[in-house]
Amino acid sequence: MSGRHPAGRTVTNPVLPGFHPDPSVCRVGDDYYLACSSFEYFPGIPLFHSRDLVHWTQIGNALDRPSQLSLPADAPASGGIYAPTLRHHDGRFWLIVTNVSEGDGNLLFTATDPAGPWSDPIRLPGVHGIDPDLAWDEEGTCWCTVAGVHQVRIDPHTGEAFGPARRIWSGTPGAKAPEAPHLYRIGDYWYLLIAEGGTERGHGVSVARGRTPAGPFEPCPANPILTHRGLDHPIQNTGHADLVQAPDGSWWMVLLGVRPGGGTPGWHVLGRETFLAPVTWVDDWPVVGDLSPVMAAPPWPLQPGPVVPHRDDFDLSELQPCWISPRDRSAEHCTVKERAGWLTLHARGSSLDDLDAVFVGRRQQHLSCRVRTLIDPAEGHGGLAVRLDEEHHYEIEARSAQVRVIARIGPLRTVVASRPVPAGPLVLSVDVTATQRLRDARSGPDTLSFGVEEPDGTFTVLGTLDGRYLSTEVAGGFTGRVIGMYAAAGTVHFDWFDYEPLDQ
Incomplete structure (x- = not known):
């Protein structure tokens, strides 16, 4: 959410988007x-x-x-x-x-x-x-x-x-x-x-x-x-x-909030995010000022915004601090040192349904975004996933010269689509598109489209899924979406990961 304040200096809330409660x-x-x-x-x-x-x-x-x-x-x-x-x-x-x-x-x-x-x-x-x-x-x-x-x-x-x-x-x-x-x-x-x-x-x-x-x-x-x-x-x-x-x-307040999307009752998918609001004092009590998607900037000069590392080529000796994994992350199952310039994952669980699944992801921070990764599944199978928890996740998985789109929603797990692909490394993709106009009161907050890159550089979408099922209102809990890479069997290598914000 962004815009322009009449004074010309603005703050776009949330100041720390995505799952940062x-x-x-x-x-x-x-x-x-x-x-x-x-x-x-x-x-x-x-x-x-x-x-x-x-x-x-x-x-x-x-x-x-x-x-x-x-x-x-x-x-x-x-x-x-x-x-x-x-x-x-x-x-x-x-x-x-x-x-x-x-x-x-x-x-x-x-x-x-x-x-x-x-x-x-x-x-x-x-x-x-x-x-x-x-x-x-x-x-x-x-x-x-x-x-x-x-x-x-x-x-x-x-x-x-x-x-x-x-x-x-x-x-x-x-x-x-x-x-x-x-x-x-x-x-x-x-x-x-x-x-x-x-x-x-x-x-x-x-x-x-x-x-x-x-x-x-x-x-x-x-x-x-x-x-x-x-x-x-x-x-x-x-x-x-x-x-x-x-x-x-001057006094300021940081707090958590959510940005629900879609129709009724509204679904928030990024988790609880960090917002900023000004505070004044009246009769020795704090009074919270404007908390809006766009608010007047603080009275001091704003610093230049940091360069956000949306792309990771895994060329460093350690993973950047934005990468997280459920419960643990050992060098035995996750390393950037086995193949230079690649992230290597060694499977433990057989799917993202398992508590011990090997998954490395980063928080989804924008209501609309595009994610790509280059995977080499020659020694196993794995892919690109959007995770909320073990019972709520979507993924595109490469295995044995085939890719398939999988949806896990509560007790249900289904293969949404599949198709053959040439053996060897390939680019997997997911586009998250926020709902701009409600079709009716039941419209979901966004859609997630999973696909692959063709030899000519174009992308083919294999399946598009409703994002409401990867929301807190459906899944419960306190977290938000995390997008990343996983291994479901054997060893899987990833050359790079690119996250492109698409919010206006």
């Missing part, structure tokens, strides 16, 4: 750093850098080795790593997060450089609940607040908790799922920001304030201070927010 942000000098949830994917917790809160560059993943992130082989989709909080205190970066799939509970990591390396985890056995937050008072006491909303003092160096957790606020009476707490000292008050209403269409942001970090807290009379529930707005499910102050003194 639960944003947490901190500022150090003129630099901003942001972390997001990663759920069942490895490496975990993508980390981003910006100088203007608008243009973000991924600088790494905090959890990039098995000693930091242990996900069991049967960890379910949308399990794993939930809701990090990123803070800078006493010269170090602190990252607290919940691993819901391993029994580790809440974990704390530290680094001197947010690009890594990050420490092995400090375990927090006395902290129970998801969405943990960290805040330090003037005496240096560290307060950890979790969904619920409960709070306990901890020693962040050892993980020891001091006393039992106590409930400090329950949010708006009757509102479900008070979660995503963040505690701040701003002026004369401690502010407690939470999400409530559930992470679907009823999501919202509320705030309370007190004179001490432990409360008591009085709720803002204007709560929720941000919600799009019941509004005819292109951005929905707004919540799970974090506040940050710019060097010029």
Whole structure:
């Protein structure tokens, strides 16, 4: 979504498109750093850098080795790593997060450089609940607040908790799922920001304030201070927010939201994305400003946008940080060192239906896009896939001089189309096309067309599928689409991967 503001300087929301939920942000000098949830994917917790809160560059993943992130082989989709909080205190970066799939509970990591390396985890056995937050008072006491909303003092160096957790606020009476707490000292008050209403269409942001970090807290009379529930707005499910102050003194909020498409009830396919909104203060309460697809730019100069690596020729010694895999990614099954300039995948599961499937993908970040890859399936078979989870994925697969388009939707798996192809490397493709005009109220959000490149360079589409079945409204869960390469048998090589945004 883009356009032009009358002032001539604009911000296009989302500022971090695609599956980047639960944003947490901190500022150090003129630099901003942001972390997001990663759920069942490895490496975990993508980390981003910006100088203007608008243009973000991924600088790494905090959890990039098995000693930091242990996900069991049967960890379910949308399990794993939930809701990090990123803070800078006493010269170090602190990252607290919940691993819901391993029994580790809440974990704390530290680094001197947010690009890594990050420490092995400090375990927090006395902290129970998801969405943990960290805040330090003037005496240096560290307060950890979790969904619920409960709070306990901890020693962040050892993980020891001091006393039992106590409930400090329950949010708006009757509102479900008070979660995503963040505690701040701003002026004369401690502010407690939470999400409530559930992470679907009823999501919202509320705030309370007190004179001490432990409360008591009085709720803002204007709560929720941000919600799009019941509004005819292109951005929905707004919540799970974090506040940050710019060097010029202005305040800003990062939050998650979705962009539903199609007819009723609306389907969002990219997952929950990161948006930006301005914040002002009235009577010592935060007031959230315009949150729209196009909003006025911050008052400071925007930095040049980063060059996004849409094409990867696999010429580096390691994969770029945008590449992720379900649950784990070992060099035994995924390497760029076996054949120079190629990504090599060694199959483990027999299809993307399997929990141990070998898949390497990147987040779909645009409502319309075109993806191509050159595959050599001579030693096995595999292909190009669009994945939401094990029960919801589409792919085009090359095997034995044949390609076929496969759809897995819930309990149903079917071969949509197939055709012979010459033996040897070939280019596979998928075009994702967002719905521009509704045929009727049941129109889906987009279509996905799978095909191959012919010897003369033209593309032949083998099958076109309705995108609603790869949406959260159909599949459930907390993630978004990931597009990438997989091996279903033997060894498969990929020479390059090209992702071309087509959004207007």
